[in-house]
Amino acid sequence: MPGDAAMDQPPLGRRAQQRQQRLAQILAAAEQVFATAGFEGASMAAIAAAAGLPKANLHYYFGTKEALYAALLEELLRLWLSATDAIRPDSAPDAALESYIRAKMEWSRSRPHASKLFANEVLRGAPLLSAHLAGGLRAQVEEKSAVLRGWIAEGRMAPVEPRHLFFAIWAMTQTYADFETQIRLVLDVPALGEREFEDGVATVLRLVLGGLALRA
């Protein structure tokens, strides 16, 4: 990309790259600490220790603890909103919902910290997220709900309130990240692995596809 200012000046580009690496390094540590300790429970010292940096550096890059937290939420929100692509009017209902469920479950498996971070934020009343929930998320839910209502009207799936169906799917899939501790203790396994996620996917698929008369 020859118009990129950062690439035109190797010294500056290297510095910018260093900067991006530091930012990512801090954000990764913050994701982990905020996820399990919550906003109030997480200390800048703990995040700094997880990132392997003195805590003054965190303030140099992000200013305040809340700014770091907000930047993290902002970054993770993009991933969050990019999983419903499979639900389109021309899709087959069963394949679309199965794809969506598998994507959500994979998100819980690969990014449990991100899911826990959102859970903590919503539990707190979503002070930094309510605008996004009432904006982008609501709009996306309305759009996809319209698709589902179309399928229902065509008799291609059982009648259900689409928005509540989304709440149910979110809950069932995210619980494998947010309530991992509880699931692990009840199942008496040291950690959730392939087996547990396969059983989870199978259960959710049975309830959703079976409940909506999309398979035997």
Place this chain on the structure above:
Amino acid sequence: MPGDAAMDQPPLGRRAQQRQQRLAQILAAAEQVFATAGFEGASMAAIAAAAGLPKANLHYYFGTKEALYAALLEELLRLWLSATDAIRPDSAPDAALESYIRAKMEWSRSRPHASKLFANEVLRGAPLLSAHLAGGLRAQVEEKSAVLRGWIAEGRMAPVEPRHLFFAIWAMTQTYADFETQIRLVLDVPALGEREFEDGVATVLRLVLGGLALRA
């Protein structure tokens, strides 16, 4: 009740009653504050303000913040473990599961703070609850799972991993308490009311009973 020591001595009895009232007053305030702020986010000053007492009184009755939090968890745990009674070998599978789902959803409606408190605790890794989760809860899940496996073996419901079915039901019902903020914003309503919980119950019942081939 004539053998009751508290009733035999009116002055002492009245004092004990006063004490119980204070304890309940503080626990109710603590439930509300801990639920939305989490353990670290909640301050003794905030709980004291919610209870209408000076914060020194909280320390007089409970000693430390952690002891207050532990007492609260202990108290709520009893309610938590008392909802699966409907699932018994001689029950009809559809009626038993419907009764269980309605009980769990009613719990989310009437005691959202308690649900949020548990959610916060589990998100933190359940430092004060892991013994109960690996003990009483696991035992109860195993017992009820055996009942479900019996029904499956008799061909009375579709095959499903019973423990994961419980995880799914817990997630779908508790989400109306824990993620109330998100649901409220997506639905664009000022608060969750009769309508929203009816839609929620209908959705969960459809997925579970339909998914397990317990109704059309």
Place this chain on the structure above:
DNA sequence: GTCTATACGAAGATAGAC
């Protein structure tokens, strides 16, 4: 840009009067 040392405030806990 990086890090040590520190200022400032908030919160848990207690002392001691009433």
Place this chain on the structure above:
DNA sequence: GTCTATCTTCGTATAGAC
């Protein structure tokens, strides 16, 4: 038993040397 005043710790944030 109750409450005000205070002690102490801890965490955020910054100052200032390198």
